[in-house]
Amino acid sequence: MVILGIILLIIGLIANISILTWIGIILIVVGLILNFVPLGGGRSMRVW
Secondary structure (H helix, E strand, O other): OHHHHHHHHHHHHHHOOHHHHHHHHHHHHHHHHHHHOOOOOOOOOOOO
16 A cells, blocks of 8 residues: 555656645555554554
């Protein structure tokens, strides 16, 4: 998800499409949050 966000961010910046840039930023932020916040009540830790 973070990789996809970075790709969309780069495409949005190169093509000067603001909506793609914002979608990329949102995907990067959500991907990082999901990566660092353990899901399932804090018992399962995702390491990737």
